[in-house]
Amino acid sequence: MDLTLSLRVLSVAGIICQATLAFVLLWKKVWKSFPLFSWYFGTGSLATIMMYAFQHSRAAYFYLYWTVEALGIGLGFAVVYEIFSNLFGNHNALHRLASVIFRCVLGLLLCIGIVVLIRHSPFGFRAVTSAVVIVEESARIIEIGMLMCLFLLSSAFGLHWRQQVFGIALGLGIFVAVELIRVTIWGQAGKEAHDALNVIRILSFDTSLLIWIGYLAAPERAAKEVELPQRSQLEQWNQAVMELINQ
Amino acid sequence: MITLIVIALALAAIGLFYMAVRSRRQRPHQVVRPVDLKAFRTLVDREDELFLKQRLPRASFARLKRQRVTVTMRYVGRIANNASLVMGFGESARLSSDPEIAQTASQIVEVASQLRLQCLVALGKLSLEFALPSLQLTPAVLAPEYQQLRENVVRLGKLQPQTAAPLPVAI
DSSP states (O other): OOOHHHHHHHHHHHHHHHHHHHHHHHHHHHHHOOOOHHHHHHHHHHHHHHHHHHOOOOOHHHHHHHEEEEHHHHHHHHHHHHHHHHHHTTTTHHHHHHHHHHHHHHHHHHHHHHHHHHHHOSSSSSSSHHHHHHHHHHHHHHHHHHHHHHHHHHHHHHHHOOOOHHHHHHHHHHHHHHHHHHHHHHSOOOGGHHHHHHHHHHHHHHHHHHHHHHHSSSOOGGGGGGGOOOOHHHHHHHHHHHHHHHH | HHHHHHHHHHHHHHHHHHHHHHHHHHHOOOOOOOOHHHHHHHHHHHHEEEEHHHHHHHHHHHHHHHHHHHHHHHHHHHHHHHHHHHHHHHHHHTSSSSHHHHHHHHHHHHHHHHHHHHHHHHHHHHHHHHHSSSOOOOOOOOOOHHHHHHHHHHHHHSSSSSHHHHHHHHO
């Protein structure tokens, strides 16, 4: 299929998905429990409309595009914070340790981001474009690193993700990971590869939209569906824990 | 070089998300894993360990200690897994419309998460003992957390007899 046609088809699909997600956010009142994610999505949708309106004005489109990118990254960090709060908010014992680990990882990622920023060789574009792409790459490294840290911490602590939080994290994670690959290759590739990379970007965003719609629209598993362990197994566990305590 | 590392990081992230989705799908099939109490009792017996240390040559003791630590880690891992299941049960019960059930479930989740944390500490100490077999580290203090968990689960069982019947009896 022609790349331009693919871009158009995916863009239309994206607009339909965004409209569906907006409906789900309002229908399920997700904006009440996830205000930062709602802002992230709302701003992104508004940006899509504005960019569509300014697509024929090259200069306006350029500045609008990078402003939206910066805003998207900033709000992306806010969404990561919201996921962290939702995941650990009910676990005071784990929250303190998780916060310390999370801050350490953030510090480390900031260092890595700065190293990438300084050591990266300049691209063959305008100085402003090069700088913006490298800054975006560094920011995406930090964002994906924080999301990975969240998934690893929840696994280490044996936390149960609520469906909506998991969906938001997964959708954001996939989009940011693909976006990181795209930005990294974008700087190295020639201008002819940029259309293909744009198709990949829109495809990944549409995938994330579908994930968000799926996880936010589906009902949360009810308490009665939880499988209780067998009594004999729990008795064994009880005794095993007492052994560990009394040693 | 930086480009390759960055792409590898992004691919690792996608792999991690895939594993998270898979583990989430498998979670409903998780059950409490049984523990062989007799073997566990022998493994955590410090006097038994001291006896072996005095009798065996250093190299043999180190090899044996590492084997014991490996098996003990598996047991602690099972307890951590079971604590995680109790946390999941509490999370679901917290969605109850009855405020008393929801509050008790919140307390259970809190105590179970503390127990899970203690298990992580215990695993850390056991890892150190694996690296340095001559070490004898104090095991994690689980008693107050476990006692509190027991009281809360019993309370929840009284409030929610049809759903949680086997849990308070067993715990």
